[in-house]
Amino acid sequence: MTLSHLGKIQVDGLTKVFIKNKERVMALENIDFSIKDGEFVCILGPSGCGKTTLLRILAGLEKPSSGEFNIQSSESARHPLQSMVFQEQGVIPWMTVEENVALGLRMRHAPKKVINDRTNHYLEKVGLSKYKNLYPKELSGGMKQRVSIARAFANDPEILLMDEPFAALDEQNKFILQEELLAIWEETKKTVIFITHSIDEAILLSDRIFLMTSQPGTIKEEVTIDLPRPRQMTQVRSDPKTADIFLKIWTHLQDEVQESRNQ
Numbered sequence: 001m002t003l004s005h006l007g008k009i010q011v012d013g014l015t016k017v018f019i020k021n022k023e024r025v026m027a028l029e030n031i032d033f034s035i036k037d038g039e040f041v042c043i044l045g046p047s048g049c050g051k052t053t054l055l056r057i058l059a060g061l062e063k064p065s066s067g068e069f070n071i072q073s074s075e076s077a078r079h080p081l082q083s084m085v086f087q088e089q090g091v092i093p094w095m096t097v098e099e100n101v102a103l104g105l106r107m108r109h110a111p112k113k114v115i116n117d118r119t120n121h122y123l124e125k126v127g128l129s130k131y132k133n134l135y136p137k138e139l140s141g142g143m144k145q146r147v148s149i150a151r152a153f154a155n156d157p158e159i160l161l162m163d164e165p166f167a168a169l170d171e172q173n174k175f176i177l178q179e180e181l182l183a184i185w186e187e188t189k190k191t192v193i194f195i196t197h198s199i200d201e202a203i204l205l206s207d208r209i210f211l212m213t214s215q216p217g218t219i220k221e222e223v224t225i226d227l228p229r230p231r232q233m234t235q236v237r238s239d240p241k242t243a244d245i246f247l248k249i250w251t252h253l254q255d256e257v258q259e260s261r262n263q
């Protein structure tokens, strides 16, 4: 069986061992999953369970110790395989907002009109059009994350990898950015893997949530979130199904955090 015939993202038997202080640390053990084209998947798990390592492997920044993965390319056009959005420091300080958003397209030598159209479209989507000539030091944390998100979508990758992009924001900004992200995702239907520590955030955003165990990280359970879309935080919070899902995930995380303390 070849991986390329399966999901948009197919991961098979992925294991990662680091050497830390001359000791072997198994960060990930035998990770298997398949993600469909256009799916939004959140990964939740205790601190240190290997979430970032998994994302870095999928981004090509880290090599797995064993196992394999495949990201399926679309046939119609050449897209970069993945764009990544980090928690912080994702913007380049000496470039304006506009230059930051256009960066991936410029690096791929996209035609000028494509660069301008896509950059302006996503600047508009994240509400930064009138700030396009500012530099990152003139922006708030929320605005910087908007720049990162606009750049990731403007780059038109096969998949988006997001590593706790809203973790450093205050609650109000977080809610606004979550809804903005959902609106852009509804329009583009990109395949997204999103790491978070927030159960509420995972329920709001996800089609499926992967729950990871404490170290070594494995995927213990998948939770399907079949709440109707488009979603808004207020509706999600008031849906009676949400409380049950929250409790189930909370119990899992409590067990895993306890487990990691006992190690």
Ligand SMILES: Nc1ncnc2c1ncn2[C@@H]1O[C@H](COP(=O)(O)OP(=O)(O)OP(=O)(O)O)[C@@H](O)[C@H]1O
Pocket (backbone or CB within 6 Å): 018, 019, 020, 025, 027, 045, 046, 047, 048, 049, 050, 051, 052, 053, 054, 215
């Ligand atoms: N380059 C590295 N060298 C050695 N050990 C590493 C390296 N990168 C990660 N690790 C170890 O691998 C394990 C998983 O780390 P990772 O950052 O992927 O976890 P995480 O789930 O993203 O954590 P958090 O939720 O706290 O961000 C940890 O024990 C970490 O110390």
